[in-house]
Amino acid sequence: MTPVPPAAARAGDTRDRLLATALELFAQHGVEGTSLQMIADALGVTKAAVYYHFKTKDEITEAVAEPALRQLGTIAREATTLRRRGAQVDHVLAGIVELVVGHRALAAVFSSDPGVARALERTLHEEGNVKECLTDLLCGGDSDPAAKVAAHVAMLGIALAGGSPGLDSLTDDELRRHLMEAGRRLLGRPRRRD
Amino acid sequence: MTPVPPAAARAGDTRDRLLATALELFAQHGVEGTSLQMIADALGVTKAAVYYHFKTKDEITEAVAEPALRQLGTIAREATTLRRRGAQVDHVLAGIVELVVGHRALAAVFSSDPGVARALERTLHEEGNVKECLTDLLCGGDSDPAAKVAAHVAMLGIALAGGSPGLDSLTDDELRRHLMEAGRRLLGRPRRRD
DNA sequence: GTCTATAGTATGATAGAC
DNA sequence: GTCTATCATACTATAGAC
Numbered sequence: 106m107t108p109v110p111p112a113a114a115r116a117g118d119t120r121d122r123l124l125a126t127a128l129e130l131f132a133q134h135g136v137e138g139t140s141l142q143m144i145a146d147a148l149g150v151t152k153a154a155v156y157y158h159f160k161t162k163d164e165i166t167e168a169v170a171e172p173a174l175r176q177l178g179t180i181a182r183e184a185t186t187l188r189r190r191g192a193q194v195d196h197v198l199a200g201i202v203e204l205v206v207g208h209r210a211l212a213a214v215f216s217s218d219p220g221v222a223r224a225l226e227r228t229l230h231e232e233g234n235v236k237e238c239l240t241d242l243l244c245g246g247d248s249d250p251a252a253k254v255a256a257h258v259a260m261l262g263i264a265l266a267g268g269s270p271g272l273d274s275l276t277d278d279e280l281r282r283h284l285m286e287a288g289r290r291l292l293g294r295p296r297r298r299d
Numbered sequence: 300m301t302p303v304p305p306a307a308a309r310a311g312d313t314r315d316r317l318l319a320t321a322l323e324l325f326a327q328h329g330v331e332g333t334s335l336q337m338i339a340d341a342l343g344v345t346k347a348a349v350y351y352h353f354k355t356k357d358e359i360t361e362a363v364a365e366p367a368l369r370q371l372g373t374i375a376r377e378a379t380t381l382r383r384r385g386a387q388v389d390h391v392l393a394g395i396v397e398l399v400v401g402h403r404a405l406a407a408v409f410s411s412d413p414g415v416a417r418a419l420e421r422t423l424h425e426e427g428n429v430k431e432c433l434t435d436l437l438c439g440g441d442s443d444p445a446a447k448v449a450a451h452v453a454m455l456g457i458a459l460a461g462g463s464p465g466l467d468s469l470t471d472d473e474l475r476r477h478l479m480e481a482g483r484r485l486l487g488r489p490r491r492r493d
Numbered sequence: 494g495t496c497t498a499t500a501g502t503a504t505g506a507t508a509g510a511c
Numbered sequence: 512g513t514c515t516a517t518c519a520t521a522c523t524a525t526a527g528a529c
Contacts, residue, residue: 133413134413134414135331135412135413135414137329137331137332137414138331138413138414213411214411214413216411216459217407217408217410217411217412217459218329218411218412219327219328219329219332219408220328220329220331220332237465240465250469250473250477251477251480251481253465253466253477254460254466254469254474254477254478254480254481255477255480255481255484257456257459257460257463257465257466258452258453258456258457258460258478258481258482258485259452259456260456261455261456261459261460261463262451262452262453262454262455262456262457262459262460262485263452263456265410265411265451265455265456265459266448266451266452266455266456269451269455271431271434271447271451272447272448272451275444275448279444280448283444283445283447283448283449284448284452286445286448286449287445287448287449287452287485288452290449290484290485290487291452291456291481291484291485293484
């Protein structure tokens, strides 16, 4: 048996720091605009050290996005177990808003950067194309073009608005509340009481 | 007087072709993901030929975005001359939707890619920060957080949804109609009659 | 106005020492 | 687990011929 080292809590230390740093830089400069050199510098190590933890840059991109994607997958699965359509929409909406508020700037990068889409193609397919699934849930599986457009505007608008500098001054709680409200209005859900 | 050449219609030919090609590639791979080599190859010329027309890649980025930015500036100026707030919102909304429908994929790149934001900083400041101005118009200069969030979601959602693959099947006319409808609902404008 | 040729730098990635 | 040293490749950009 491998003897447990005294400071076992530090296991995977640099790997986690690496992911946190990459996340921050991706949010600032985009994925394509972030080089391994930048990540290494910000971390205080060399590029080679980065390569010890990840074989390729795409692998870093995937690892950074993975927790959010898994969370989206969970939201989608949970939503399908709900009976009423209104409850489904609310669940998906709340889930996306929560994710966006928790990450802010990052959501923008991963919803739009074309370079990211390519890097995440594999992961996205494994999860069964979460994005499409969520959009379907938001428009009720309806093929009505108006509902589909509204669902897309809601998903993308919420994701991007969260990282918009113009809304930096809002607290997490304000942002969460107003994003929900905007989403509900857009998707024709009745106004909630406070 | 300079004698008009027989095929005068071809003046500025390669420069225009270059911009059109760059626009297409930017939409496909993003700005950071598009190299000068790619532009040159697609055009059937060498990199040096590209450098004859533009000193830097940023200059190409600016030139590609310029018409759209000028159009947005015009929309903002026109809107401020309108008296009723509702009319202002409608004008801005219609202007943005028109631009998005006309370009589809490109709107997404220029509203989100962090690399683009940096390249366009100068141009954006010359135009007096059009984005902020338009958002202000959409929320009525109101500092109410809910209105500001709704305006951001509308602007970004409309811009991004236009380039979304999930809506590729819609005709320009359908897309225009439903984007307008979504924007109006989001901003609390009454439903229009057909 | 477009080309060839090339400079200079940064990139993603690898091998092997410590 | 981190390092130095290095690879091939791609990039932005320049100089000068045609």
